[in-house]
Amino acid sequence: MKLLAQFLEQNAGLEQAKILLAFSSGLDSRVLANLLYSAQIEFQIAHVNYQLRGDDSELDAAFARDCAAQYNVPFHYLEAPISKGPGIQEKARSIRYEWFQSLLSENQLTYIATAHHLDDAIETGLIHWFRGMHLMQFKSLSNQGVVIRPLITFRKKDLLLYARENGLKWREDVSNQSNDYLRNIVRNQVIPAVEANLPDAQKRLKYSIGSLNASALLLEDYRNLLWNDIAKQKENEVWYLDILKLSKLQPNKAYLELLFSPYGIVDTTALVSLYAAENGKYITLGDYTLFKFEGDLIFANLNLLTPYKRFEIVKNSNRKETELDPNEILINGLVVKHSLQLRLWNSEDVIYLEKGGTKKVSKFLRDLKINPVDKKRMVVIKDGEETVSVVGHYLHPDYLPLDKDPLNWLIRCY
Numbered sequence: 001m002k003l004l005a006q007f008l009e010q011n012a013g014l015e016q017a018k019i020l021l022a023f024s025s026g027l028d029s030r031v032l033a034n035l036l037y038s039a040q041i042e043f044q045i046a047h048v049n050y051q052l053r054g055d056d057s058e059l060d061a062a063f064a065r066d067c068a069a070q071y072n073v074p075f076h077y078l079e080a081p082i083s084k085g086p087g088i089q090e091k092a093r094s095i096r097y098e099w100f101q102s103l104l105s106e107n108q109l110t111y112i113a114t115a116h117h118l119d120d121a122i123e124t125g126l127i128h129w130f131r132g133m134h135l136m137q138f139k140s141l142s143n144q145g146v147v148i149r150p151l152i153t154f155r156k157k158d159l160l161l162y163a164r165e166n167g168l169k170w171r172e173d174v175s176n177q178s179n180d181y182l183r184n185i186v187r188n189q190v191i192p193a194v195e196a197n198l199p200d201a202q203k204r205l206k207y208s209i210g211s212l213n214a215s216a217l218l219l220e221d222y223r224n225l226l227w228n229d230i231a232k233q234k235e236n237e238v239w240y241l242d243i244l245k246l247s248k249l250q251p252n253k254a255y256l257e258l259l260f261s262p263y264g265i266v267d268t269t270a271l272v273s274l275y276a277a278e279n280g281k282y283i284t285l286g287d288y289t290l291f292k293f294e295g296d297l298i299f300a301n302l303n304l305l306t307p308y309k310r311f312e313i314v315k316n317s318n319r320k321e322t323e324l325d326p327n328e329i330l331i332n333g334l335v336v337k338h339s340l341q342l343r344l345w346n347s348e349d350v351i352y353l354e355k356g357g358t359k360k361v362s363k364f365l366r367d368l369k370i371n372p373v374d375k376k377r378m379v380v381i382k383d384g385e386e387t388v389s390v391v392g393h394y395l396h397p398d399y400l401p402l403d404k405d406p407l408n409w410l411i412r413c414y
Contacts (some may be wrong), residue, residue: 030113136261
């Protein structure tokens with residue numbers, strides 16, 4: 001029972017939690033389930049079947065269900081067939097964690113617990129370095145938000161000994177012996193080869209990874225101070241980065257790698273070229289885009305920036321123009337000829353000027369010095385071929401609302 005005592009000591013306070021246990025049916029999750037049960041910690045079991053290993057996948061699922069029945073805890077099951085190929089592990093991880101999060105809220109649970117142990121943390125650390133990650137992107141397996149890893153201080157051999165002492169059964173995943181995946185190569189070949197010449201290699205790696213994690217946390221604090229100095233958040237993951245302040249950081253490329261490390265590996269040469277580029281020039285960084293605009297680099301996740309997608313019309317409105325919100329337009333309803341349409345602007349759209357003549361919407365927005373991010377989500381209201389409005393910036397002179405006339409229409413965009 002030595003391991004149980006250590007488990008309770010190193011996870012003090014967990015007795016008050018309600019745990020969702022990610023259960024694979026392997027040794028590690030079987031041991032964690034037994035420890036939670038023995039410690040009288042409330043938990044539920046969740047198992048995902050990716051149907052990758054034929055009958056073995058079905059037997060794993062049946063074993064997980066039986067274990068939940070043995071411990072008399074709720075059982076959650078998801079069938080999520082996926083195909084083998086590049087990125088399969090990331091895809092599987094995304095599927096299960098999205099499901100786990102939904103179970104967490106639906107069942108009012110406190111944490112998602114995974115059975116990762118110290119050997120997993122060492123393997124993960126080595127894989128990060130082999131892939132050439134920046135120190136700020138280096139994360140060994142540790143507790144992160146609602147995801148906890150109660151076994152992270154224990155060695156695999158400790159779990160195996162506990163399982164044998166307590167007569168526990170588990171399912172072996174034969175794919176763990178295959179060297180088709182980088183993690184298995186590290187586990188089955190790299191670490192044993194090093195240990196053959198350096199028997200205490202795992203102990204040394206544990207120290208190194210702990211030190212790197214601590215350094216990464218310190219560096220993260222410094223990075224956040226720098227970011228707050230040169231950037232201001234506007235909304236929806238949009239920042240304006242001061243180019244002058246960025247350029248003064250020396251050595252510049254090292255600082256840029258630090259500042260943008262949470263978002264992926266940055267092409268620092270391309271980024272520096274934006275300092276003196278024309279307005280609208282950009283580079284991409286993962287899901288984000290960096291645009292040059294005036295004295296700033298606008299940093300935005302365009303996937304999160306949604307334009308207006310629908311509108312409603314309130315006819316015979318008595319609202320005044322001075323009372324309108326930014327998403328509202330007041331027009332003379334008498335001149336509308338067709339069904340009004342709302343859509344993103346395009347290069348063919350033109351507006352009619354009050355003094356006569358026309359202008360391309362693209363030139364109109366450029367003249368207004370609308371930044372590239374706002375420009376990409378700009379919408380127009382069309383009446384047939386006529387551009388009635390560039391929402392928030394323009395109204396066709398023929399559609400100007402009538403003074404004190406109940407025939408005006410109020411258009412509210414969403």
